[in-house]
Protein backbone atom coordinates (compact mmCIF):
# COMPACT_ATOMS: atom_id res chain seq x y z
CA UNK A 260 0.00 0.00 0.00
CA UNK A 261 1.25 3.47 -0.79
CA UNK A 262 0.40 6.79 0.83
CA UNK A 263 1.40 10.36 0.24
CA UNK A 264 3.51 11.88 2.97
CA UNK A 265 1.85 15.23 2.72
CA UNK A 266 -1.48 13.66 3.56
CA UNK A 267 -3.07 15.54 0.66
CA UNK A 268 -4.56 13.56 -2.21
CA UNK A 269 -2.47 13.78 -5.34
CA UNK A 270 -4.06 15.82 -8.13
CA UNK A 271 -5.52 13.63 -10.86
CA UNK A 272 -2.92 14.48 -13.52
CA UNK A 273 0.09 13.79 -11.32
CA UNK A 274 1.48 10.48 -10.25
CA UNK A 275 -0.70 8.72 -7.70
CA UNK A 276 0.64 7.11 -4.56
CA UNK A 277 4.26 7.98 -3.87
CA UNK A 278 5.36 11.48 -2.92
CA UNK A 279 7.36 13.72 -5.20
CA UNK A 280 10.63 13.46 -3.28
CA UNK A 281 10.63 9.65 -3.23
CA UNK A 282 9.77 9.49 -6.93
CA UNK A 283 12.53 12.00 -7.63
CA UNK A 284 15.07 9.92 -5.76
CA UNK A 285 13.99 6.78 -7.62
CA UNK A 286 14.50 8.61 -10.89
CA UNK A 287 17.95 9.80 -9.81
CA UNK A 288 18.82 6.28 -8.64
CA UNK A 289 17.98 4.71 -11.99
CA UNK A 290 19.52 7.58 -13.96
CA UNK A 291 22.89 7.32 -12.23
CA UNK A 292 22.78 3.53 -12.47
CA UNK A 293 22.40 3.98 -16.23
CA UNK A 294 25.39 6.34 -16.24
CA UNK A 295 23.22 9.18 -17.47
CA UNK A 296 23.73 12.85 -16.57
CA UNK A 297 20.97 15.37 -15.95
CA UNK A 298 21.69 16.69 -19.41
CA UNK A 299 21.34 13.23 -21.00
CA UNK A 300 17.96 12.62 -19.38
CA UNK A 301 16.79 16.18 -20.05
CA UNK A 302 17.68 15.85 -23.72
CA UNK A 303 15.87 12.46 -23.92
CA UNK A 304 12.60 13.93 -22.62
CA UNK A 305 12.93 17.41 -24.09
CA UNK A 306 13.44 19.28 -20.80
CA UNK A 307 16.15 21.50 -19.36
CA UNK A 308 18.57 19.77 -16.95
CA UNK A 309 17.40 22.18 -14.21
CA UNK A 310 13.86 20.90 -14.61
CA UNK A 311 15.07 17.30 -14.22
CA UNK A 312 16.95 18.39 -11.10
CA UNK A 313 13.78 19.99 -9.69
CA UNK A 314 11.97 16.74 -10.40
CA UNK A 315 14.62 14.63 -8.68
CA UNK A 316 14.64 16.91 -5.63
CA UNK A 317 10.89 16.67 -5.25
CA UNK A 318 10.39 20.35 -5.86
CA UNK A 319 7.95 19.63 -8.62
CA UNK A 320 5.12 17.11 -8.83
CA UNK A 321 5.66 15.01 -11.94
CA UNK A 322 2.79 14.83 -14.35
CA UNK A 323 1.94 11.33 -15.51
CA UNK A 324 2.88 12.20 -19.10
CA UNK A 325 6.35 13.36 -18.07
CA UNK A 326 6.81 10.28 -15.87
CA UNK A 327 5.98 8.07 -18.84
CA UNK A 328 8.62 9.84 -20.94
CA UNK A 329 11.21 9.60 -18.15
CA UNK A 330 10.43 5.91 -17.62
CA UNK A 331 10.81 5.26 -21.33
CA UNK A 332 14.14 7.14 -21.44
CA UNK A 333 15.39 5.12 -18.48
CA UNK A 334 13.98 1.87 -19.90
CA UNK A 335 11.94 1.00 -16.80
CA UNK A 336 8.19 0.63 -16.34
CA UNK A 337 6.46 3.70 -14.84
CA UNK A 338 5.40 1.54 -11.92
CA UNK A 339 9.05 1.16 -10.92
CA UNK A 340 9.29 4.91 -10.41
CA UNK A 341 6.14 5.55 -8.43
CA UNK A 342 6.77 3.05 -5.66
CA UNK A 343 6.62 4.85 -2.32
CA UNK A 344 9.87 3.34 -1.14
CA UNK A 345 13.37 4.80 -1.27
CA UNK A 346 15.50 3.01 -3.86
CA UNK A 347 18.36 2.38 -1.40
CA UNK A 348 19.35 2.80 2.26
CA UNK A 349 21.42 5.84 1.37
CA UNK A 350 18.49 7.36 -0.52
CA UNK A 351 16.28 6.75 2.50
CA UNK A 352 18.68 8.79 4.63
CA UNK A 353 18.81 11.53 2.02
CA UNK A 354 15.03 11.70 1.80
CA UNK A 355 14.75 11.85 5.59
CA UNK A 356 17.27 14.70 5.84
CA UNK A 357 15.68 16.66 3.01
CA UNK A 358 12.32 16.33 4.74
CA UNK A 359 13.80 17.32 8.09
CA UNK A 360 15.44 20.40 6.58
CA UNK A 361 12.18 21.44 4.99
CA UNK A 362 10.26 20.76 8.22
CA UNK A 363 9.23 23.17 10.96
CA UNK A 364 12.04 22.27 13.39
CA UNK A 365 14.95 23.31 11.15
CA UNK A 366 13.18 26.40 9.88
CA UNK A 367 12.12 27.51 13.37
CA UNK A 368 15.73 27.16 14.53
CA UNK A 369 17.03 29.03 11.48
CA UNK A 370 19.59 26.33 10.71
CA UNK A 371 21.12 26.71 7.22
CA UNK A 372 20.28 23.83 4.91
CA UNK A 373 22.98 21.40 3.82
CA UNK A 374 22.99 20.31 0.18
CA UNK A 375 21.92 16.68 0.29
CA UNK A 376 23.86 15.18 -2.56
CA UNK A 377 26.46 12.56 -3.28
CA UNK A 378 29.22 14.73 -1.78
CA UNK A 379 27.67 14.51 1.67
CA UNK A 380 29.32 11.57 3.50
CA UNK A 381 26.90 8.98 4.84
CA UNK A 382 28.17 9.31 8.42
CA UNK A 383 27.62 13.08 8.31
CA UNK A 384 24.16 12.45 6.89
CA UNK A 385 23.39 10.06 9.73
CA UNK A 386 24.76 12.43 12.36
CA UNK A 387 22.66 15.35 11.07
CA UNK A 388 19.56 13.18 11.08
CA UNK A 389 20.20 11.91 14.62
CA UNK A 390 20.82 15.46 15.83
CA UNK A 391 17.53 16.58 14.36
CA UNK A 392 15.64 13.64 15.84
CA UNK A 393 17.19 14.08 19.25
CA UNK A 394 16.53 17.82 19.23
CA UNK A 395 12.93 17.16 18.28
CA UNK A 396 12.60 14.65 21.11
CA UNK A 397 14.08 17.01 23.70
CA UNK A 398 11.92 19.91 22.59
CA UNK A 399 8.78 17.78 22.52
CA UNK A 400 9.56 16.39 25.93
CA UNK A 401 10.16 19.84 27.35
CA UNK A 402 6.96 21.18 25.87
CA UNK A 403 4.75 18.22 26.64
CA UNK A 404 5.86 16.96 30.01
CA UNK A 405 4.63 19.67 32.37
CA UNK A 406 1.34 19.70 30.51
CA UNK A 407 1.09 15.91 30.63
CA UNK A 408 1.97 15.96 34.32
CA UNK A 409 -0.69 18.56 35.05
CA UNK A 410 -3.32 16.56 33.27
CA UNK A 411 -2.29 13.28 34.92
CA UNK A 412 -2.31 14.87 38.38
CA UNK A 413 -5.72 16.43 37.83
CA UNK A 414 -7.19 13.14 36.58
CA UNK A 415 -5.80 11.19 39.49
CA UNK A 416 -7.09 13.75 42.00
CA UNK A 417 -10.56 13.57 40.54
CA UNK A 418 -10.52 9.75 40.70
CA UNK A 419 -9.45 9.89 44.34
CA UNK A 420 -12.14 12.45 45.10
CA UNK A 421 -14.85 10.38 43.43
CA UNK A 422 -13.95 7.43 45.68
CA UNK A 423 -13.47 9.55 48.82
CA UNK A 424 -9.85 8.38 48.61
CA UNK A 425 -10.92 4.88 49.63
CA UNK A 426 -9.90 1.93 47.43
CA UNK A 427 -11.67 -1.31 48.43
CA UNK A 428 -9.52 -3.58 46.21
CA UNK A 429 -6.33 -2.25 47.82
CA UNK A 430 -7.82 -2.75 51.29
CA UNK A 431 -8.64 -6.34 50.24
CA UNK A 432 -5.02 -6.94 49.16
CA UNK A 433 -3.81 -5.65 52.54
CA UNK A 434 -6.29 -7.82 54.42
CA UNK A 435 -5.22 -10.92 52.50
CA UNK A 436 -1.49 -10.31 53.03
CA UNK A 437 -1.92 -9.60 56.74
CA UNK A 438 -4.03 -12.76 57.15
CA UNK A 439 -1.42 -14.81 55.27
CA UNK A 440 1.22 -14.00 57.89
CA UNK A 441 -1.21 -14.34 60.79
CA UNK A 442 -1.08 -10.68 61.71
CA UNK A 443 -3.05 -10.29 64.94
CA UNK A 444 -4.22 -6.74 64.11
CA UNK A 445 -2.91 -3.40 65.25
CA UNK A 446 0.46 -1.96 64.19
CA UNK A 447 2.62 -3.98 61.80
CA UNK A 448 6.06 -4.62 63.25
CA UNK A 449 9.31 -4.68 61.26
CA UNK A 450 9.26 -8.45 61.71
CA UNK A 451 5.70 -8.51 60.38
CA UNK A 452 6.75 -6.67 57.23
CA UNK A 453 9.68 -9.07 56.75
CA UNK A 454 7.24 -11.98 57.09
CA UNK A 455 5.09 -10.53 54.33
CA UNK A 456 8.21 -10.38 52.12
CA UNK A 457 9.02 -14.02 52.95
CA UNK A 458 5.42 -15.05 52.29
CA UNK A 459 5.73 -13.54 48.81
CA UNK A 460 9.00 -15.42 48.26
CA UNK A 461 11.38 -12.46 48.56
CA UNK A 462 14.62 -12.17 50.48
CA UNK A 463 15.80 -8.81 51.80
CA UNK A 464 19.21 -7.33 51.06
CA UNK A 465 20.37 -4.14 52.70
CA UNK A 466 23.15 -2.60 50.64
CA UNK A 467 25.37 0.45 50.87
CA UNK A 468 25.33 1.21 47.14
CA UNK A 469 21.65 1.44 46.30
CA UNK A 470 21.23 3.75 43.27
CA UNK A 471 20.71 7.31 44.48
CA UNK A 472 17.54 7.82 42.51
CA UNK A 473 15.73 4.87 44.14
CA UNK A 474 14.17 3.93 47.48
CA UNK A 475 14.46 0.22 46.69
CA UNK A 476 15.25 -2.01 43.74
CA UNK A 477 13.54 -5.36 43.21
CA UNK A 478 15.22 -8.20 41.33
CA UNK A 479 12.16 -10.05 40.07
CA UNK A 480 14.19 -12.95 38.67
CA UNK A 481 15.99 -13.84 41.87
CA UNK A 482 13.20 -12.49 44.06
CA UNK A 483 15.33 -10.09 46.02
CA UNK A 484 14.45 -6.70 47.42
CA UNK A 485 17.42 -4.34 47.80
CA UNK A 486 17.05 -1.66 50.44
CA UNK A 487 19.31 1.11 51.69
CA UNK A 488 21.81 0.21 54.38
CA UNK A 489 21.25 3.41 56.30
CA UNK A 490 17.55 4.01 56.28
CA UNK A 491 16.90 7.52 57.54
CA UNK A 492 13.18 6.93 57.67
CA UNK A 493 10.96 4.03 58.67
CA UNK A 494 12.56 0.94 57.06
CA UNK A 495 9.15 -0.69 56.67
CA UNK A 496 7.85 1.86 54.18
CA UNK A 497 10.23 1.28 51.23
CA UNK A 498 9.98 -2.49 51.72
CA UNK A 499 6.18 -2.51 51.80
CA UNK A 500 5.99 -0.18 48.80
CA UNK A 501 8.29 -2.48 46.83
CA UNK A 502 6.19 -5.49 47.77
CA UNK A 503 3.01 -3.57 46.96
CA UNK A 504 4.18 -2.94 43.39
CA UNK A 505 4.86 -6.67 43.04
CA UNK A 506 1.50 -7.70 44.49
CA UNK A 507 -0.33 -5.20 42.28
CA UNK A 508 1.56 -6.53 39.25
CA UNK A 509 2.81 -3.10 38.23
CA UNK A 510 4.56 -3.06 34.85
CA UNK A 511 6.82 -0.45 33.32
CA UNK A 512 4.62 2.65 33.26
CA UNK A 513 3.16 3.51 29.85
CA UNK A 514 3.17 7.22 30.58
CA UNK A 515 3.39 9.73 33.39
CA UNK A 516 -0.24 9.17 34.39
CA UNK A 517 0.40 5.45 34.72
CA UNK A 518 3.51 6.14 36.79
CA UNK A 519 1.56 8.42 39.16
CA UNK A 520 -1.27 5.92 39.55
CA UNK A 521 1.19 3.13 40.39
CA UNK A 522 2.91 5.30 42.96
CA UNK A 523 -0.39 6.20 44.63
CA UNK A 524 -1.46 2.55 44.69
CA UNK A 525 1.84 1.34 46.15
CA UNK A 526 1.76 4.07 48.81
CA UNK A 527 -1.84 3.24 49.60
CA UNK A 528 -1.24 -0.49 49.97
CA UNK A 529 1.85 0.10 52.10
CA UNK A 530 -0.14 2.41 54.40
CA UNK A 531 -3.01 -0.09 54.54
CA UNK A 532 -0.50 -2.69 55.76
CA UNK A 533 1.05 -0.32 58.31
CA UNK A 534 -2.34 0.87 59.57
CA UNK A 535 -4.68 -2.09 58.98
CA UNK A 536 -8.23 -1.01 58.23
CA UNK A 537 -10.00 -2.85 61.04
CA UNK A 538 -7.71 -1.72 63.83
CA UNK A 539 -7.42 1.85 62.58
CA UNK A 540 -11.17 2.19 62.05
CA UNK A 541 -11.91 0.77 65.52
CA UNK A 542 -9.57 3.30 67.07
CA UNK A 543 -10.87 6.22 65.01
CA UNK A 544 -14.53 5.34 65.64
CA UNK A 545 -13.93 5.27 69.35
CA UNK A 546 -12.11 8.61 69.19
CA UNK A 547 -14.91 10.12 67.16
CA UNK A 548 -17.50 8.95 69.71
CA UNK A 549 -15.41 10.57 72.44
CA UNK A 550 -14.95 13.68 70.28
CA UNK A 551 -11.19 13.50 70.40
CA UNK A 552 -10.11 12.48 66.91
CA UNK A 553 -6.42 13.20 66.35
CA UNK A 554 -3.96 12.44 63.59
CA UNK A 555 -1.17 12.48 66.17
CA UNK A 556 -2.88 9.71 68.14
CA UNK A 557 -3.23 7.62 64.99
CA UNK A 558 0.46 8.20 64.22
CA UNK A 559 1.54 7.18 67.72
CA UNK A 560 -0.75 4.15 67.97
CA UNK A 561 0.62 2.67 64.75
CA UNK A 562 4.18 3.99 64.98
CA UNK A 563 4.18 5.65 61.56
CA UNK A 564 5.19 9.12 60.32
CA UNK A 565 2.75 11.99 60.62
CA UNK A 566 2.44 12.10 56.85
CA UNK A 567 1.54 8.41 56.63
CA UNK A 568 -1.00 8.80 59.44
CA UNK A 569 -2.49 11.91 57.81
CA UNK A 570 -2.74 10.13 54.47
CA UNK A 571 -4.33 7.07 55.99
CA UNK A 572 -6.79 9.27 57.87
CA UNK A 573 -8.04 10.64 54.54
CA UNK A 574 -8.56 7.05 53.28
CA UNK A 575 -10.81 6.15 56.19
CA UNK A 576 -12.43 9.41 57.35
CA UNK A 577 -15.18 9.76 54.78
CA UNK A 578 -15.89 6.09 54.20
CA UNK A 579 -15.97 5.02 57.84
CA UNK A 580 -16.48 8.19 59.89
CA UNK A 581 -18.64 10.14 57.48
CA UNK A 582 -16.28 13.12 57.64
CA UNK A 583 -15.17 14.98 54.49
CA UNK A 584 -11.54 16.07 54.70
CA UNK A 585 -8.65 17.75 52.96
CA UNK A 586 -4.93 17.02 53.01
CA UNK A 587 -2.04 19.22 51.97
CA UNK A 588 1.70 18.94 51.79
CA UNK A 589 3.29 22.37 51.40
CA UNK A 590 6.94 23.28 50.96
CA UNK A 591 8.47 25.97 53.19
CA UNK A 592 8.61 28.19 50.11
CA UNK A 593 4.81 28.16 50.19
CA UNK A 594 4.21 25.98 47.15
CA UNK A 595 1.75 23.11 47.17
CA UNK A 596 3.30 19.70 46.54
CA UNK A 597 0.43 17.30 47.15
CA UNK A 598 -3.19 17.83 48.01
CA UNK A 599 -6.49 16.01 48.27
CA UNK A 600 -9.93 17.25 49.19
CA UNK A 601 -13.53 16.16 49.18
CA UNK A 602 -14.72 18.85 51.59
CA UNK A 603 -14.99 21.79 49.22
CA UNK A 604 -11.85 23.64 50.24
CA UNK A 605 -10.58 25.64 47.25
CA UNK A 606 -6.92 24.89 46.61
CA UNK A 607 -4.90 27.51 44.75
CA UNK A 608 -4.88 26.66 41.07
CA UNK A 609 -3.56 27.96 37.79
CA UNK A 610 -5.96 28.92 34.99
CA UNK A 611 -5.84 25.31 33.71
CA UNK A 612 -6.86 23.84 37.08
CA UNK A 613 -3.41 22.54 38.07
CA UNK A 614 -2.62 22.91 41.77
CA UNK A 615 0.87 21.39 42.10
CA UNK A 616 3.50 24.09 42.46
CA UNK A 617 0.91 26.79 43.18
CA UNK A 618 1.45 29.21 46.08
CA UNK A 619 -0.76 28.56 49.11
CA UNK A 620 -2.38 31.53 50.89
CA UNK A 621 -0.08 32.90 53.58
CA UNK A 622 -2.94 32.91 56.07
CA UNK A 623 -3.69 29.20 55.79
CA UNK A 624 -2.60 26.81 58.54
CA UNK A 625 -0.27 25.06 56.10
CA UNK A 626 1.74 28.32 55.92
CA UNK A 627 1.31 29.86 59.37
CA UNK A 628 2.51 26.65 61.05
CA UNK A 629 6.07 27.31 59.82
CA UNK A 630 6.27 30.30 62.19
CA UNK A 631 5.27 28.29 65.27
CA UNK A 632 8.37 27.63 67.41
CA UNK A 633 6.87 24.59 69.18
CA UNK A 634 7.24 21.65 66.80
CA UNK A 635 5.91 18.97 69.14
CA UNK A 636 2.51 20.22 70.22
CA UNK A 637 -0.17 19.89 67.55
CA UNK A 638 -1.01 23.22 65.91
CA UNK A 639 -4.57 23.99 64.81
CA UNK A 640 -6.26 27.02 63.32
CA UNK A 641 -9.64 28.15 62.01
CA UNK A 642 -9.50 29.86 58.66
CA UNK A 643 -12.36 31.77 57.06
CA UNK A 644 -12.13 31.43 53.29
CA UNK A 645 -14.41 32.42 50.41
CA UNK A 646 -15.51 28.75 50.28
CA UNK A 647 -16.34 28.51 53.99
CA UNK A 648 -14.66 28.19 57.35
CA UNK A 649 -12.23 25.31 57.79
CA UNK A 650 -10.35 23.98 60.77
CA UNK A 651 -6.89 22.56 60.07
CA UNK A 652 -4.22 20.83 62.03
CA UNK A 653 -0.69 20.94 60.72
CA UNK A 654 2.80 19.77 61.46
CA UNK A 655 6.22 20.61 60.03
CA UNK A 656 8.63 17.88 58.98
CA UNK A 657 12.14 18.17 57.60
CA UNK A 658 13.40 16.35 54.55
CA UNK A 659 16.35 16.49 52.17
CA UNK A 660 14.52 19.11 50.09
CA UNK A 661 13.74 21.39 53.02
CA UNK A 662 10.83 21.68 55.39
CA UNK A 663 7.29 20.69 54.57
CA UNK A 664 4.04 21.17 56.43
CA UNK A 665 1.57 18.30 56.39
CA UNK A 666 -1.99 19.37 57.12
CA UNK A 667 -5.36 17.73 57.61
CA UNK A 668 -8.46 19.86 57.71
CA UNK A 669 -12.25 19.66 57.83
CA UNK A 670 -15.15 22.05 57.33
CA UNK A 671 -16.31 23.94 60.43
CA UNK A 672 -19.35 21.67 60.89
CA UNK A 673 -17.06 18.63 61.42
CA UNK A 674 -14.66 20.12 63.92
CA UNK A 675 -16.69 18.93 66.91
CA UNK A 676 -15.14 15.45 66.51
CA UNK A 677 -11.54 16.65 66.78
CA UNK A 678 -9.04 17.42 69.47
CA UNK A 679 -7.74 20.93 69.00
CA UNK A 680 -11.14 22.47 68.23
CA UNK A 681 -10.70 24.75 71.26
CA UNK A 682 -7.84 26.62 69.54
CA UNK A 683 -8.11 30.41 69.54
CA UNK A 684 -5.99 30.70 66.39
CA UNK A 685 -8.07 32.25 63.69
CA UNK A 686 -7.32 33.75 60.28
CA UNK A 687 -9.12 35.17 57.32
CA UNK A 688 -8.09 34.30 53.79
CA UNK A 689 -9.48 36.16 50.78
CA UNK A 690 -7.33 34.32 48.24
CA UNK A 691 -7.50 34.06 45.24
CA UNK A 692 -8.29 37.78 45.60
CA UNK A 693 -4.78 39.13 44.92
CA UNK A 694 -5.12 41.76 47.63
CA UNK A 695 -5.24 38.97 50.25
CA UNK A 696 -1.57 38.11 50.30
CA UNK A 697 -0.18 37.89 46.78
CA UNK A 698 0.03 41.57 46.02
CA UNK A 699 2.34 43.61 48.25
CA UNK A 700 0.78 46.44 50.28
CA UNK A 701 0.42 49.65 48.28
CA UNK A 702 2.83 51.71 50.37
CA UNK A 703 5.60 49.13 49.93
CA UNK A 704 4.88 48.68 46.25
CA UNK A 705 5.17 52.43 45.73
CA UNK A 706 8.19 52.84 47.97
CA UNK A 707 10.17 50.20 46.03
CA UNK A 708 8.79 50.58 42.55
CA UNK A 709 11.66 50.05 40.11
CA UNK A 710 14.19 49.75 42.93
CA UNK A 711 14.09 46.01 43.70
CA UNK A 712 15.60 43.20 41.66
CA UNK A 713 15.44 39.78 43.35
CA UNK A 714 17.06 36.79 41.67
CA UNK A 715 14.88 33.69 41.99
CA UNK A 716 16.48 30.66 43.57
CA UNK A 717 15.67 27.59 41.51
CA UNK A 718 14.22 24.96 43.79
CA UNK A 719 12.87 21.50 43.32
CA UNK A 720 9.39 22.51 42.38
CA UNK A 721 7.19 19.56 41.56
CA UNK A 722 6.78 20.39 37.91
CA UNK A 723 9.63 22.62 36.87
CA UNK A 724 12.15 19.80 36.94
CA UNK A 725 9.91 16.90 36.16
CA UNK A 726 12.34 14.15 35.32
CA UNK A 727 11.90 11.98 32.27
CA UNK A 728 12.49 8.32 31.64
CA UNK A 729 10.74 4.97 31.88
CA UNK A 730 10.43 5.48 35.62
CA UNK A 731 10.47 9.26 35.93
CA UNK A 732 13.43 10.41 37.98
CA UNK A 733 15.12 7.01 38.09
CA UNK A 734 18.56 6.52 36.56
CA UNK A 735 17.86 3.31 34.67
CA UNK A 736 21.52 2.66 33.82
CA UNK A 737 22.47 2.96 37.47
CA UNK A 738 19.69 0.55 38.41
CA UNK A 739 20.63 -2.09 35.84
CA UNK A 740 24.35 -2.00 36.62
CA UNK A 741 23.42 -2.25 40.29
CA UNK A 742 21.34 -5.37 39.63
CA UNK A 743 24.16 -6.92 37.59
CA UNK A 744 26.59 -6.27 40.41
CA UNK A 745 24.39 -7.86 43.06
CA UNK A 746 22.70 -10.70 41.19
CA UNK A 747 23.59 -14.17 42.52
CA UNK A 748 26.05 -15.95 40.25
Ligand SMILES: [Zn+2]
Pocket residue numbers: 619620621622688689690695696697
Ligand atom coordinates in the same frame (compact mmCIF):
# COMPACT_ATOMS: atom_id res chain seq x y z
ZN1 LIG B 1 -4.11 34.78 50.85
